[in-house]
Structure formats: structure tokens, C-alpha cells
Amino acid sequence: xxxxxxxxxxxxEKMPNIIILRxxxxxxxxxxxxxxxxxxxxxxxxxxxxxxxxPLQMHETESIRFLNSELITYNHVNRxxxxxxxxxxxxDIKQKIEWDFNSLMEWIEKxxxxxxxxxxxxxxxxxxxQDEVLSCYLFTDVKHSFQKHSFGNFFYSLLAVxxxxxxxxxxxxxxxxxxxxxxxxxxWSSLYKQQxxxxxxxxxxxxxxxxxxxxxxxxxxxxxxxxxxxxFLKFLYDIDKKGAYKxxxxxxxxxxxxxxxxxxEIHWQCAIIDTDNFPNEPLRLENGFGGQFRDIPINWSxxxxxxxxxxxxxxxxxxxITEKKILLIGIGAVGSMVxxxxxxxxxxxxxxxxYEVKEPxxxxxxxxxxxxxxxxxxxxxxxxxxKISPFVEIIPDVIMMDAIKYFINNGKSEEAIKKHIEEFDIxxxxxxxxxxxxxxxxxxxxxxxxxxxITNNAKELxxxxxxxxxxxxxxxxxxxxKNDGAFYEPTxxxxxxxxxxxxxxxxxxQFALKHINLSIESGKPLRHFFLSAETENEFxxxxxxY
Amino acid sequence: MTDKNKYLDCVLxxxxxxxxxxxxxxxxxxxxxxxxxxxxxYESNLYSPFNSGSYAKNTAVNLxxxxxxxxxYKRNAFGSNGTLKEMFIDVFEFLKDKYHGKEATVRDQKVxxxxxxxxxxxxHIVKIDVVPGRExxxxxxxxDDKLNLYVNKxxxxxxxxxxxxxxxxxxxxxxxxxxxxxxxxxxRKIIRLLKVWKINKKPDIKSFFIExxxxxxxDSVKADGDLWDKLKTVLEFIRDKVKEVSLPDPGNxxxxxxxxxxxxxxxxxxxxxxxxxxxxxxxxDNIKTYFKINEDHPCENKEENKYGVKREGVSVPPTPRxx
Numbered sequence: 086x087x088x089x090x091x092x093x094x095x096x097x098e099k100m101p102n103i104i105i106l107r108x109x110x111x112x113x114x115x116x117x118x119x120x121x122x123x124x125x126x127x128x129x130x131x132x133x134x135x136x137x138x139x140p141l142q143m144h145e146t147e148s149i150r151f152l153n154s155e156l157i158t159y160n161h162v163n164r165x166x167x168x169x170x171x172x173x174x175x176x177d178i179k180q181k182i183e184w185d186f187n188s189l190m191e192w193i194e195k196x197x198x199x200x201x202x203x204x205x206x207x208x209x210x211x212x213x214x215q216d217e218v219l220s221c222y223l224f225t226d227v228k229h230s231f232q233k234h235s236f237g238n239f240f241y242s243l244l245a246v247x248x249x250x251x252x253x254x255x256x257x258x259x260x261x262x263x264x265x266x267x268x269x270x271x272x273w274s275s276l277y278k279q280q281x282x283x284x285x286x287x288x289x290x291x292x293x294x295x296x297x298x299x300x301x302x303x304x305x306x307x308x309x310x311x312x313x314x315x316x317f318l319k320f321l322y323d324i325d326k327k328g329a330y331k332x333x334x335x336x337x338x339x340x341x342x343x344x345x346x347x348x349x350e351i352h353w354q355c356a357i358i359d360t361d362n363f364p365n366e367p368l369r370l371e372n373g374f375g376g377q378f379r380d381i382p383i384n385w386s387x388x389x390x391x392x393x394x395x396x397x398x399x400x401x402x403x404x405x406i407t408e409k410k411i412l413l414i415g416i417g418a419v420g421s422m423v424x425x426x427x428x429x430x431x432x433x434x435x436x437x438x439x440y441e442v443k444e445p446x447x448x449x450x451x452x453x454x455x456x457x458x459x460x461x462x463x464x465x466x467x468x469x470x471x472k473i474s475p476f477v478e479i480i481p482d483v484i485m486m487d488a489i490k491y492f493i494n495n496g497k498s499e500e501a502i503k504k505h506i507e508e509f510d511i512x513x514x515x516x517x518x519x520x521x522x523x524x525x526x527x528x529x530x531x532x533x534x535x536x537x538x539i540t541n542n543a544k545e546l547x548x549x550x551x552x553x554x555x556x557x558x559x560x561x562x563x564x565x566x567k568n569d570g571a572f573y574e575p576t577x578x579x580x581x582x583x584x585x586x587x588x589x590x591x592x593x594x595q596f597a598l599k600h601i602n603l604s605i606e607s608g609k610p611l612r613h614f615f616l617s618a619e620t621e622n623e624f625x626x627x628x629x630x631y
Numbered sequence: 632m633t634d635k636n637k638y639l640d641c642v643l644x645x646x647x648x649x650x651x652x653x654x655x656x657x658x659x660x661x662x663x664x665x666x667x668x669x670x671x672x673y674e675s676n677l678y679s680p681f682n683s684g685s686y687a688k689n690t691a692v693n694l695x696x697x698x699x700x701x702x703x704y705k706r707n708a709f710g711s712n713g714t715l716k717e718m719f720i721d722v723f724e725f726l727k728d729k730y731h732g733k734e735a736t737v738r739d740q741k742v743x744x745x746x747x748x749x750x751x752x753x754x755h756i757v758k759i760d761v762v763p764g765r766e767x768x769x770x771x772x773x774x775d776d777k778l779n780l781y782v783n784k785x786x787x788x789x790x791x792x793x794x795x796x797x798x799x800x801x802x803x804x805x806x807x808x809x810x811x812x813x814x815x816x817x818x819r820k821i822i823r824l825l826k827v828w829k830i831n832k833k834p835d836i837k838s839f840f841i842e843x844x845x846x847x848x849x850d851s852v853k854a855d856g857d858l859w860d861k862l863k864t865v866l867e868f869i870r871d872k873v874k875e876v877s878l879p880d881p882g883n884x885x886x887x888x889x890x891x892x893x894x895x896x897x898x899x900x901x902x903x904x905x906x907x908x909x910x911x912x913x914x915x916d917n918i919k920t921y922f923k924i925n926e927d928h929p930c931e932n933k934e935e936n937k938y939g940v941k942r943e944g945v946s947v948p949p950t951p952r953x954x
Contacts, residue, residue: 547952560919562947568951612902
């Protein structure tokens, strides 16, 4: 049987415009060779490396590599000189080789000959230092316009410890930048802003990316030197001299290096300073003393722009919802699903109202977790929501509806109640309490109001809105609902409940929220509607709008 | 299953204005009082005030009597250089002085002055709108019935830059009244049903718009069959044509009444009709959601009474809902 090496070699040999300069041979599973490509009057040589997975991909990258380190200044070339190509999947080696070589030709045309620039900005290439413990720093927008060469301290805290492969990975959150003596807060939600145990790092804003060959981060401190000012080097020298970090037992000091990217935003890279071995040293200049960086490697750590725009970049609800103050009353199965969906959809302000506590039997069909035990629902879910999004403000409220019911009939409190509720833009009532629907209607509120509930076995989801919110719900017997009277009554239970699984409920809740989002986004008025889940033949959801 | 035709008949029956005879008489009495007060105050500067509104057009329902009193002033009633605004303010101040804070609340509205009398011992509230208008030229009203109305800018204008509506109110009334009377089983019934719907669901749509588009529907498409068939035909017409239909004011064809709704409002109205038809065709019980019986006046007919019975006897609890 023909060897894999010979088979691949014979395919490449027969390709037009390819000359094999060094025959293909196997080396620890890889097949290596060297070729010359003759394309559009250009001759370029490449080392070719074909990995054992070929023609399959490895971690979404091609397992064939074309390398020429002299091409590093061209776009879509990695630091090791390999050309960045992506082709379609094929399990057929011959087919795949053909496509991969065609892709190489396309690169030559587009990026070597035409020197094309892509519209989409890609971050500079930073080789993360493979320390024993890895770290990543998450930053977000800060309301300050940094001046070139400005520097100072920033504050950060440990968010979580996880693993990347077998290595521990520590994730840090950036909180404030100190400009002079003024702290500028990063735009996280207040829960994150209130975090304590801050650590201190230093930053310098250099305005342009610290790169060589257009997009590769500089690798040594001396290469960084042209990007910084003498004032910053003196600042660094003073820190080293005082030795405060060292005395505090801090071995690694993060240096945030900021620059502007084409979108106008600031991006930060993080170089780790070893406090036992600062990368700078004093220098005698003609007119006094100065400083310089030593020629030692920079240990880059990873950073991520975690601002709202990127956090929800892949998809979110309409701004007509996310920017609104939302009052969510009732956070059982339906309400908790609404809450998590709104939070994952980018909502920024949610007030949760519910007097109940979460119990273990709630968990299977709601968004609650088992491991937080018995807890007020508003606290339990509130914490979960802030774990999902660092941009959502949660106000938990156990008593609001009880208080409203208590005072609504005294003839004096109506206006005060109304004023309080009208501080919100959207009210979502998932209590299934007809009293609540009645009150919300009776108060003649200016807010958008949405009342969501389901019927037994999640046969239907009802959505009632203004005007006539209460009346429509009250006339639900006219809707021809499938009223299945059999409830779930576990042993020892005092109050039987409806039957339905997480899946039964969430599929309707998601449908309803999708419909509501589309209506609001398009500027159409919300209407009463109900969804009916057809399960008899094949599963189907039907929307009935009023 | 609801018998749609019987139910709709019951809706119409329960909304007859004669069901509210006492309240109707109170409206007539108050209207006459206002009319006399205006005649005394403005003497020969005022032609004879007349009824406009739904009651005059024979299309009223008893939820909202829609009693309008048109007050036609002579061209120089407020001086030869007097403006429409001065006319409006003068009438407003007069009525405010006479009624406001004493027995009613008087407020300025878009083209009228609203007088809402305080609730009486029966709990009745009488509401009458006075619409001041002025003839176009000296003595011309007798010949052409045309009047200029003042448009109160704070409520928006019909046309950008215009501050008055020129119309022949009598022609508006006659046109609708004549057809509503002649075609009482079709046009009149459908207008009244749509008014019942509008009062409950879309109070901002003008009755005048409903009247004109219903007549337009009957003129444009064949609407026969039973009451539901006719209603459905009109609903379909509005659904399909409201975005493009022209509804010239019978009192002045240059006034486009269709423009009283924005494009978005027309689109919403089209959707209202679409979903109403879908829901009623899907489940005839849904007709009760859209067209309410006035439960103060349930049907007299025993067969029909089941649709309008007051809440007595055994009631079925609503389907439980959960969250």
C-alpha cells in the first residue's frame, strides 16, 4: 500500500505551477517538504508542513501550513511566517490539497501582490507568556479621554480562578484608572464596582499600538522604549526604588499599555513586570539623568475588551427594551425565565419583586440553582443575574406588591403608588395574580405593561397588555383555552401546582419574548395575544393576536 | 360557539340611545340651555346653533352620546378684523365664566369647547362640545352653509401651517344622516358597531373617520349577506384599503379626513382589523372580546339574553393561569 507521504507528494507533484524543492518526508508524524510557487509572474518559496490530522482541522485551523518568515510584514501571516488560510471541509486528501493550494494562490494575489487591507480590524498579535499560572484582565469603557503619554495607577480585583487546559487561569477585572488624583470608574454595574480587595497596577497610554511588522506586539522591553516618555520611565524607576510592591509581597505588577484602535476605542494590552527585576534602568544623559528599558523579553498577559458593546455584540434585545427601567413582578418559573432572558439580552435595569422564597422543588422548571439553598427569590435570582451580566443593575424588592395591596384601598395612597410605579418604563407582571392585573389596570399607568402567564401543562401562554389588560385576562374563558384540570399534587403538599417542565415553559416564554421584542423594535403597539402549544400530532406553536 | 348575528344584534340593542332615555333628555335639556345662553349673549351675531355629532347623524351609541352644538357666527361678529382665535377665545371665556367650577368643567379642545357637567344625583354625567364657526364672508352662510373653524394649535393642526378648517358642517351631517337613515340595516348598524368597538378599544379614532370609511366600504365593495357578513366585509375593506383610501370631507372636499390618522396609525388600524377577523373566524366566542354588550341594558329577547345577561346566577370561574 502506498505510504501517506508518497500519496500526498504525488498529488502535489502533479499540481500546475508548483515545483517541489525538497522532497516530502515524514518527521514525527508530520510530513515536511519545500515548494516553489509560480503564480502571476511571482516566485515564492514555502516550507510545507502537513500534520497527522490532515485533511481534518485542528481547533478550527488548517492542519497544513505554508511557511516563509520573510513574508511576515504582509497581512494574514502569523508570527512564525505561516500563511493564514481557511478552506472548506473535505475528507478527501486530493480535494483538500487542491483547495488549500488554491487558497495559498488567493493569498498571494490579494495580500502579497495587491497588499490589500481588510475592512475588519483585527487586534495586534500578542504571544501570551506561558507562565505556570495564566492570567487574563477584563476591561470595559471608562468615561475619560486619555492624553498621549499619560500614566498612573489603576485598580483591579480577582474575579475568578479557572483553568485553561491544565493550567490555572486567573481572571481579573479592571475597576478604576487614577488620573492624577481623580479615579475614573469603569462602566460595570454597581455590584462589581462595589467589589473590595482591590489590587493596584500601573498604566501608560501610548496612543499607537506597540507593534513591529504592523501587527505583532513588540517582544522586548527595549522595543517598547520608543513608545513611552522619559517621564514614564522616571515614574517606573521611582516605583522600583520605593520597592512598595516588593515589600507587600507582590511579585507581578501588571502594566496596562493603552492605545487607540481604528474604531476610536481604547484597547489595553498587559505586560507583566517582575517586581524583583524591573525592566528599566537609570541612564546618564547629557543634561542629567534619564531612564531606559533593558533588552529583556516582555511577558505579555491576555486582556479582553469586555465592554457592553462587545459583551452583547453577538446578539441582544432592542435598545427600546435594554435601555428601559423594567419592573418584573413575580419571578416563579415564567418570571425567572423572563429575567434571565432579559439579562442575557442586554437589559441594564431590572427591579425584581416577589415575596416568596425559592425551595428545592422550584429548581427543575425555573432559572434558580439548587446549591444556593432556601433563599428569597429576589436575592437568589438577583445574584444569578449579576453573575450573568456585569452590566445589569438589580433592585430586589420583597414587599412592593404586598405594600401596594395594603395601601391601595385607603383612599390616600393611590397617587404615591402610581408615582412610584411610573418610575419604571416597562412593567412585566408574571405573578398570575388577578389582583395585581386589576391594580395595574386600575391605576391607569403610563408605563408599558405586559402580563405573562401560562395554563396548566403549558398548553397556552397568555400575554395581556394595555388597554383593557385586566378585562382581557378576566374574559379568558372566551379564548377556548385547553383547560386541563389535573394538577400536580405531591405527597404532603398543601397547594397543588400546575404541570409543566422547564422545556414546556421556556419554549413558550422564549417565543413570547421574541414576539414582544420584534413588536417593540418595529414600533408596533403591543397587543394581547396567546400562544397555543399543539402537541397532538407534531409540536407546533401558534400565535393568536388580538 | 356564539351565534355572531344574534350576538351583534344584541350588542346594537344594548347600545340604543333610547335605552338611556333619562340621560338623553338631560343632554337635550342642557344643550338647549347652552344654545339659549349663546343666543342671548351673541344676539344677532349668531345664526341659529344646531346639533352636529353622532346624535344628529343618527349614528350614536349610548356609551358616548357625542352631543355637539355647532355655533355659526357672522363674519363680523368679533369685529371686521376679528380672528378665528378671538372668536374661539371669546366663546371659551363666556362658557367658562358661565359654567366652570360651578356646575361643570370647561376646557378648550382641538376645535371645540368641552363642557362636562358634574355627576348628578343619578350618577349621570352630561358632556356637550360647543364648536364655534364663522361664515366665510358677510351673509354668505345663508347661501353656502360654509364655516371656518378655529384649530387650537396646542392639539396639533390638520394640515401643517393651517390654523382653521373650512367646512360645511350641515353637509357633513346631512350626508351621513341621509345614508344612515336610508341604509339603516347596513351602514347605520355597521357604523354603530364600529363605534362600540372604537369606544372600548381605540378612543382616539374620530367617529367621523369611522362613518366615512364605512360608507366608502359600502360604495366600493359588495357588502351583503347577514349582519356578520356585512361587518366582515367592512372590516376587510379597512384592513386592505385604509393605508390608501381617500376620505374627502363631505363639507369640503379639500379636507382629507383620512389624514387625521398618521401612516403608523393606519397601519395599526389595518392590523386591528386583520387580527379581529382572524380571531372571530377562529373562535366565534372572540366576538365578545371585540364588541361588548352594554351590560346596563341586556337584550330583552330571551334567546339573545344569554349574551347580555347581567352577572346573576352561576358563573364559571376563569381558567386558572400560572407562572
